[in-house]
Amino acid sequence: MVAVDGGGAGARLSRAVDTYLDHLTVERALAVNTLASYRRDLDRYVEWLVAAGVSDLSDVTTRDIAAHVADLRAPAGDASPLSASSAARAASAVRGLHRFALLEGLAPSDPSREVKPPSLPKRLPKALDVDQVARLLAVPAQAAAGPLELRDAALLEFLYGTGARISEAVGIAVDDLDLDARPGMVVLHGKGGKTRLVPMGSYARTTLDAYLVRGRPSLAANGTGSPNVFLNARGGPLSRQSAWTILRKAADRAGLPVDGPSGVSPHTLRHSFATHLLDGGADIRVVQELLGHASVTTTQVYTLVTVDRLREIYATAHPRAR
Incomplete structure (x- = not known):
């Protein structure tokens, strides 16, 4: 979980993430490992938003989300890029958060609707002769x-x-x-x-x-x-x-x-x-x-x-x- 104080720039974002993950836990009964992955992905997203000066989901734009998804594959500084599959999962977690925020009245719109997740390379199934x-x-x-x-x-x-x-x-x-x-x-x-x-x-x-x-x-x-x-x-x-x-x-x-x-x-x-x-x-x-x-x-x-x-x-x- 992102470490923020009660009035910090990311406090509202972190509370929204917690509410969303609670929803997934209770309503969707996702596996523990899946929830842990979503937690990491969304904590990374909150950190990115805070660094970009965004403190509420209502203020997030489609351009913000697209930039974050792009940074997952080509981050600045010393951060390691995510694989295509990990980036696609992270983008899915972000899209899920914004859909949930719209449905729950936490945001007036869903800016993630127009953002496409990274395309995965087509892998041929392995088959034995x-x-x-x-x-x-x-x-x-x-x-x-x-x-x-x-x-x-x-x-x-x-x-x-x-x-x-x-x-x-x-x-x-x-x-x-x-x-x-x-x-x-x-x-x-x-x-x-x-x-x-x-x-x-x-x-x-x-x-x-x-x-x-x-x-x-x-x-x-x-x-x-x-x-x-x-x-x-x-x-x-x-x-x-x-x-x-x-x-x-x-x-x-x-x-x-x-x-x-x-x-x-x-x-x-x-x-x-x-x-x-x-x-x-x-x-x-x-x-x-x-x-x-x-x-x-x-x-x-x-x-x-x-x-x-x-x-x-x-x-x-x-x-x-x-």
């Missing part, structure tokens, strides 16, 4: 087939076989599965409380069936009756962090990178799922539905991956490509 996925999914099968190894095999096959987010995978209950259908089906509970029905192939269905019959009962016996499909060693629901650890360990054993920009992440199998479907000729609208994207625009980033793949194939296969 089919052989790399096969190596990754084979890792749990190479170990002794105990309850945990059966669980890990089922989890990895499920992630790749359905394109589920890792939070969706650890959140499914036994009643969400229909392994008798051909192909198997699962109800995934996505963002915003939205659900979708997603098919899964024979590999995911077979490994899940083996885990449910020979692995999960042993783990469930240690707990108190959790309905979740994927359980930890104590019989409770597997956490996202634990699922990520399972994926990283399997990737490391498969000889795949686990650190840096190309490292295997929780979204890697989801990205690979989408890319391989499009490479195989799937319609982008179908992939959109399977991924649970609200807009096809979000899904279209995967088409850039497949275009690069087409270029690669053309360059190596066509006799007059070079």
Whole structure:
């Protein structure tokens, strides 16, 4: 929090920030880390306004906000510039503050409406090729087939076989599965409380069936009756962090990178799922539905991956490509 005395130049600004963050805490129930980031961003904003001679949100202009956003990426003096993603988050926090101030009558207008946040560089999703996925999914099968190894095999096959987010995978209950259908089906509970029905192939269905019959009962016996499909060693629901650890360990054993920009992440199998479907000729609208994207625009980033793949194939296969 910005250190100001009760009558200091930034006192009213700081009180407005506190009120806004209290609103986010109570009404929006944002995560602690998100609130901490917003606090840092808005404290920085208050300091910038005070230095610019602005002491009340009512006096802030669109030009002030635009100048502050620009300074986030190219600050004066010895301050370090923020990354594009951090600057975009900070700009979002400032815009949220001004929207809140207008709605609560703390300011007569919202000068942030005309200020665009910094554009983020378009990053292509990281995707494994089919052989790399096969190596990754084979890792749990190479170990002794105990309850945990059966669980890990089922989890990895499920992630790749359905394109589920890792939070969706650890959140499914036994009643969400229909392994008798051909192909198997699962109800995934996505963002915003939205659900979708997603098919899964024979590999995911077979490994899940083996885990449910020979692995999960042993783990469930240690707990108190959790309905979740994927359980930890104590019989409770597997956490996202634990699922990520399972994926990283399997990737490391498969000889795949686990650190840096190309490292295997929780979204890697989801990205690979989408890319391989499009490479195989799937319609982008179908992939959109399977991924649970609200807009096809979000899904279209995967088409850039497949275009690069087409270029690669053309360059190596066509006799007059070079």
